[in-house]
Amino acid sequence: MTAEPERAVRQALGGLTTRGRSFLAAGLAAGICSYVLGQPDLLRVGLLLAGLPLVCVLALYRTRYRVASTRRLSPSRVPAMSEARVLLRVENVSRLPTGLLMLQDRVPYVLGPRPRFVLDRVEPGGHREVAYRVRSDLRGRYPLGPLQLQLADPFGMCELTRSFTTADTLTVVPRTEPLPGVRLAGEASGYGDSGYRALALAGADDVIPRGYRYGDDLRRVHWRSTAKYGELMVRREEQPHRARCTVLLDTRRAAFHGAGPDSSFEWAVTGAASVAVHMLERGYAVRLLTDSGSCVPGPDGATAFGGSGAESSETAGLLLDALAVVDHSEASGFSAAHEVLRGGNEGLVVAFLGELDEEQAAAVARMRQRTGGAVAFVLDGREDGAWATDPLRTLREAGWTALPVRTGDQLADLWRRADGSASPGGTGAGR
Structure with a gap:
C-alpha cells in the first residue's frame, strides 16, 4: 500500500528536530545581524543555516509518500495460546x-508489546523485510496495524511520522482437543462412520429408475424397468443421506461464573469447537x-448444515x-434455540450448558423430542462445589445423556463416558 499525502507543508515543519530548529534559529539570527551590522557575508551564512533544515523538510516531505508497505500473517487463523x-x-x-x-506496528495489548524496528537506509527501488511474532491466550479477532513509519533525513534535521491506512486482522480461534471415536448414547444407526460403511456395502445407487438421457453410462441401464415401461431406463444416482449433528452452546451470562481463559464459559467454547471439528x-x-x-453456517437455522465432502474444511473454518x-447473551432461556429445532428430526445434538434451574432444564429436555x-x-x-442434581435428573428422564462437568475435568474423558455402550439406555453415568 502507498500512503496518501494528508499533511500540509506547514505540518511537516512541525517535524523539525532540535538540531533543525537550532539551525533555523541561527540562520534567522545571522540574517538579522547582517542587516543590522551591514555585513553581507553574514547574510550568506544565515541563508545557508536557515535553508538547510528547510531543504531537508521539503525533501523528506516529498520522499515519505513514496514508501510502500505490506503485511503478511502466517497463519491468519491461529488457535489460542499459539503463535x-x-x-x-x-x-x-x-x-x-x-x-x-x-x-512501529500497532497491535492490541493482549498480543504483546508494540514491535519497533530501525532500518538504516533503503536504496531507490529497494526493500527491507522484518518479522515479529504475536501470541494470545484469549480468543477473538484482533486488528494489526496500521503501520507507523518515522522518517529522518541524513542530517538529523527533521523527523516525520506517518501512518499507513491498511490494517489486517488476526483471528484467534478456540483450541480444539482430539476426541476418541465413540458411539454416543442414543445415536441412531446409519449415522456417521457406520452410515458410510453401510453405503459402501450396499452401493450408492438408488434403485428408483429414471429415463435415459444422452450421455448416461449404458452400464447403469435398469433392464427390468426398461422392459416394464417400454423405454430405456437407468438407475438414478442419489447422494447418500448425510448424518447431522447440532452443537448447542449455552451463552447465557447468568449461567456461567468467572472470566478469563480458565473460566467455565471458555471451557464450554473449547468443548463446542472440539466436538464440531471431531464430528x-x-x-x-x-x-x-x-x-x-x-446458527452457523447459513442464515436459515432450520436447514443450514455444513460439511458435505470437500466443504468440511470450509465449514470447520466458519464454525x-x-x-x-x-x-x-442476555437471554434467560432456550426458547429461541427450541424454535430452531422444531423443524423435525435434527439428528444428534451435543449441548454444552451452564447452570440450569428447573424451568430451563425442562425447556432443554423438550428438545430431545426433535433429535x-x-x-x-x-x-x-x-466455588462452593454444590451441585444441582435435579436438572441432570430432568434431562436424563427425557432421554438425554447428561454428564456433570466439574473443575479440572478433561473433555476426552467425558466424551468416553458418553459412549452408548458404556451407559446403557442413554442416561449418562454420574459421579
Missing part, C-alpha cells in the same frame, strides 16, 4: 534513497446453535471463526 508470524515488507518506490526509518472428521454435517437462536467471537440422540455436558462453576 502467529507477522512479516512486514517496506519498499522505497522513489528515486532517492531514504534516511533512517523507524517502524466433521467423522463425516457429519455440523452446525453451531446458541441459546439465542443464532471456529464464529466461536472466536462468541460472547455472553435422534442427545448428549449434554452441564457445567457448574460455583
Whole structure:
C-alpha cells in the first residue's frame, strides 16, 4: 500500500528536530545581524543555516509518500495460546534513497508489546523485510496495524511520522482437543462412520429408475424397468443421506461464573469447537446453535448444515471463526434455540450448558423430542462445589445423556463416558 499525502507543508515543519530548529534559529539570527551590522557575508551564512533544515523538510516531505508497505500473517487463523508470524515488507518506490526509518506496528495489548524496528537506509527501488511474532491466550479477532513509519533525513534535521491506512486482522480461534471415536448414547444407526460403511456395502445407487438421457453410462441401464415401461431406463444416482449433528452452546451470562481463559464459559467454547471439528472428521454435517437462536453456517437455522465432502474444511473454518467471537447473551432461556429445532428430526445434538434451574432444564429436555440422540455436558462453576442434581435428573428422564462437568475435568474423558455402550439406555453415568 502507498500512503496518501494528508499533511500540509506547514505540518511537516512541525517535524523539525532540535538540531533543525537550532539551525533555523541561527540562520534567522545571522540574517538579522547582517542587516543590522551591514555585513553581507553574514547574510550568506544565515541563508545557508536557515535553508538547510528547510531543504531537508521539503525533501523528506516529498520522499515519505513514496514508501510502500505490506503485511503478511502466517497463519491468519491461529488457535489460542499459539503463535502467529507477522512479516512486514517496506519498499522505497522513489528515486532517492531514504534516511533512517523507524517502524512501529500497532497491535492490541493482549498480543504483546508494540514491535519497533530501525532500518538504516533503503536504496531507490529497494526493500527491507522484518518479522515479529504475536501470541494470545484469549480468543477473538484482533486488528494489526496500521503501520507507523518515522522518517529522518541524513542530517538529523527533521523527523516525520506517518501512518499507513491498511490494517489486517488476526483471528484467534478456540483450541480444539482430539476426541476418541465413540458411539454416543442414543445415536441412531446409519449415522456417521457406520452410515458410510453401510453405503459402501450396499452401493450408492438408488434403485428408483429414471429415463435415459444422452450421455448416461449404458452400464447403469435398469433392464427390468426398461422392459416394464417400454423405454430405456437407468438407475438414478442419489447422494447418500448425510448424518447431522447440532452443537448447542449455552451463552447465557447468568449461567456461567468467572472470566478469563480458565473460566467455565471458555471451557464450554473449547468443548463446542472440539466436538464440531471431531464430528466433521467423522463425516457429519455440523452446525453451531446458541441459546439465542443464532446458527452457523447459513442464515436459515432450520436447514443450514455444513460439511458435505470437500466443504468440511470450509465449514470447520466458519464454525471456529464464529466461536472466536462468541460472547455472553442476555437471554434467560432456550426458547429461541427450541424454535430452531422444531423443524423435525435434527439428528444428534451435543449441548454444552451452564447452570440450569428447573424451568430451563425442562425447556432443554423438550428438545430431545426433535433429535435422534442427545448428549449434554452441564457445567457448574460455583466455588462452593454444590451441585444441582435435579436438572441432570430432568434431562436424563427425557432421554438425554447428561454428564456433570466439574473443575479440572478433561473433555476426552467425558466424551468416553458418553459412549452408548458404556451407559446403557442413554442416561449418562454420574459421579
